Amino acid sequence: MLTNIISIALGAILINNFIFSQFLGICPFLGCSSKVDTATGMGIAVVFVMGLASAICWVVDNYLLVPLGLEFLETLAFILVIASLVQFVEMFLKKSVPSLYAALGIYLPLITTNCAVLGVVLLNVQNTYNFLESVVYGITGGLGFMLAIVLFASVRERIRFAEYPECFEGFPICLVSAGLLALAFMGFSGMQIF
Amino acid sequence: MKTILFSILVLSVMGALFGAVLAFASKIFHVETDPREAAVRECLAGANCGGCGYPGCDGYAKAVAAGEAPCNKCVAGGPEAAAKIAEIMGVANDTAEKMLAFVPCSGSAGIAEARFNYSGPVDCRAAMLFGGKSSKLCTFACIGLGNCARACQFDAMHVENGVAKVDRSKCVGCGACVEACPKNIVRLIPESQKIMPACGNRDKGAQVMKICKVGCIGCMKCQRECPADAITVVNNLAQVDLDKCVQCGHCADICPRHIIDYFG
Numbered sequence: 001m002l003t004n005i006i007s008i009a010l011g012a013i014l015i016n017n018f019i020f021s022q023f024l025g026i027c028p029f030l031g032c033s034s035k036v037d038t039a040t041g042m043g044i045a046v047v048f049v050m051g052l053a054s055a056i057c058w059v060v061d062n063y064l065l066v067p068l069g070l071e072f073l074e075t076l077a078f079i080l081v082i083a084s085l086v087q088f089v090e091m092f093l094k095k096s097v098p099s100l101y102a103a104l105g106i107y108l109p110l111i112t113t114n115c116a117v118l119g120v121v122l123l124n125v126q127n128t129y130n131f132l133e134s135v136v137y138g139i140t141g142g143l144g145f146m147l148a149i150v151l152f153a154s155v156r157e158r159i160r161f162a163e164y165p166e167c168f169e170g171f172p173i174c175l176v177s178a179g180l181l182a183l184a185f186m187g188f189s190g191m192q193i194f
Numbered sequence: 195m196k197t198i199l200f201s202i203l204v205l206s207v208m209g210a211l212f213g214a215v216l217a218f219a220s221k222i223f224h225v226e227t228d229p230r231e232a233a234v235r236e237c238l239a240g241a242n243c244g245g246c247g248y249p250g251c252d253g254y255a256k257a258v259a260a261g262e263a264p265c266n267k268c269v270a271g272g273p274e275a276a277a278k279i280a281e282i283m284g285v286a287n288d289t290a291e292k293m294l295a296f297v298p299c300s301g302s303a304g305i306a307e308a309r310f311n312y313s314g315p316v317d318c319r320a321a322m323l324f325g326g327k328s329s330k331l332c333t334f335a336c337i338g339l340g341n342c343a344r345a346c347q348f349d350a351m352h353v354e355n356g357v358a359k360v361d362r363s364k365c366v367g368c369g370a371c372v373e374a375c376p377k378n379i380v381r382l383i384p385e386s387q388k389i390m391p392a393c394g395n396r397d398k399g400a401q402v403m404k405i406c407k408v409g410c411i412g413c414m415k416c417q418r419e420c421p422a423d424a425i426t427v428v429n430n431l432a433q434v435d436l437d438k439c440v441q442c443g444h445c446a447d448i449c450p451r452h453i454i455d456y457f458g
Contacts, residue, residue: 060208068200077208084212088219095223 005136008129012140018116019148020185025116029149030174032107039153043146045107047139050120052089053082054138057121058131071125078121086112116145152181230282231259237278239270241347245368258283269293270348270366293367293382295351295360298394299336300453303356306406307331317341319376328377331405334394336379345374362457388441389434391416392455396429408451416445416454 018024025046032042057078065071090108093101101108111117120141124134155177164173235255246267248254257263258279265283266276272292299306312329314320318341321329328337338356345351350364351371358371358380371380379394391410395402399411412430424438425445432445432454446456 064204064208068204069197070201070204073201073205076205080205080208080212084216087216091216091219091223094225 005133008133008137009140012137013144013147014185015188015191017144017148017185017188018119018141019145020182021189022119024119025114025145028107028110028114028116029145029152030171030178032110033149033153033156033174036150036153036157038107039149040146042107042110043142043149045111046114046116046145047142049082049086049089049108049111049114050117050142050145051135051139053078053085053117053121054124054134055131056085057081058124058129058134061125062131074122074125075118078118082117082121083112116141148181148185152178155181228259231255233282234258234279237271237275237282238268239275239366241270241368243270243347243366243368243370245269245366245370269368272366292385293369294362294365294385295342295367295369295371295380296383296390297336297342297358297360297380298390298392299334299357299379300392300408300455301330301332301335301357301406302338302354305408306335306356307404322376332395332397332402332409334377334379334396335406337377341374341376342371342380345370384436386441387434387436387439388457389439389443389446390455390457391432391434391453393431393451393453396431398430402430408453410453411451413450416449419448420445 012018016022019026019029028042028046033039060077060081061071061074065073065077070077086108090101093108120138124137127133127137129137156174159173159177168176232255235251238251238255240251242250244250246254246263246269248257248263248267251268254263254267258265258267261283265279265285266273268275268279269292307330309329309331310324312321312324314324316339318337318339321337321339328335330337336357338353338358340351340353340358342358343351343353347368347370348364348366350361350366352359352361362385367382367385369382372382374380383390393406393408393410395406395409397405399413402409402411410431412427412432414427416425416432417427421442421444422438422440424435424440425432426435427433443456446452446454
């Protein structure tokens with residue numbers, strides 16, 4: 001049981017990293033990675049939402065959709081759950097934990113449309129994870145996202161002072177360096193844990 | 195048929211449920227925002243100049259509404275803005291004196307001797323990288339490459355003949371030029387102060403004579419003749435005591451170097 005959890009966690013963070021191996025959540029990965037501070041904020045928000053969404057979507061799937069034979073509605077139902085969940089969490093934090101709300105800032109509502117969140121809940125279903133496994137996969141998937149975005153933000157902060165051909169100015173150099181970072185993560189692929 | 199029915203039913207129930215929860219939550223978790231914040235924001239100049247010491251006009255408006263900031267900090271808005279904000283906040287309006295930027299240097303081209311002929315990037319910081327921290331022989335002089343003029347959002351600062359000049363009708367006293375000046379010579383003086391020695395040189399008189407045609411040589415004439423005892427020469431440089439000065443302009447008339455500015 002424990003080994004299973006650990007292999008899921010390590011797999012989500014390193015081997016099947018959401019950004020570098022599964023190419024989910026690329027949009028916030030490129031958009032929010034110009035500074036390490038904002039990248040960290042985005043990362044924390046994603047960990048938070050992915051963990052919660054995994055838990056709630058597992059319940060919705062297993063106690064509502066599967067018994068009624070409505071598995072084909074999963075995508076639609078999960079989007080509904082994620083969107084309302086993010087809204088709710090935003091309101092809750094604004095009232096109860098203003099400091100966390102201020103730290104997450106605009107990133108919370110942005111996550112509503114983050115495909116990594118939808119990806120994690122759909123993968124939970126695909127891999128037939130139980131409740132605990134789903135939550136672990138959600139949280140560690142978010143941690144993997146955070147690792148990737150923080151690494152990439154620190155790379156980008158250095159790129160700003162680097163000399164590269166003018167035609168690579170802006171997004172091209174970012175995409176090239178993201179590709180190289182993904183190559184580095186490919187070193188983990190095929191690794192077997194336990 | 196059953197599947198279609200269930201699909202419609204499940205999704206509408208879920209949608210309605212989440213909708214209801216969100217509507218309910220927005221009532222429970224409603225956070226009061228101060229309506230005065232928006233009203234205060236309306237009164238400000240909106241230049242985001244940072245002269246108040248807060249991050250932008252929104253930051254200042256927030257601080258005022260929270261009662262953390264006095265209502266007279268908007269330098270660009272001036273006394274009118276302060277009065278309006280005081281009215282919104284319902285507090286007494288103790289308007290601060292308006293400050294204006296001042297450049298204590300008169301060493302324009304041909305008056306202050308050049309150390310070398312600078313032809314690098316038009317930026318005071320770049321010019322400072324060369325020997326002597328200035329392209330003029332006087333180390334206290336305005337370099338005159340206009341970092342302050344570029345920092346000014348109100349078109350109040352211009353370089354004229356190698357020295358930055360302040361347009362007192364346009365200056366709002368935000369202090370952006372003070373921040374921008376790499377030699378730290380630009381400063382803010384009260385608007386009512388009409389007399390200022392326009393020189394910052396603290397070298398001995400003989401040295402100043404060599405490098406500048408107008409620089410203060412510390413001859414003490416103004417100190418002796420000032421009817422209000424407001425001028426003292428400290429470190430070979432005439433300095434005006436703002437509390438004592440009666441703005442008579444006598445010093446400006448008698449200064450042998452004509453270095454004391456009188457904004458009449």
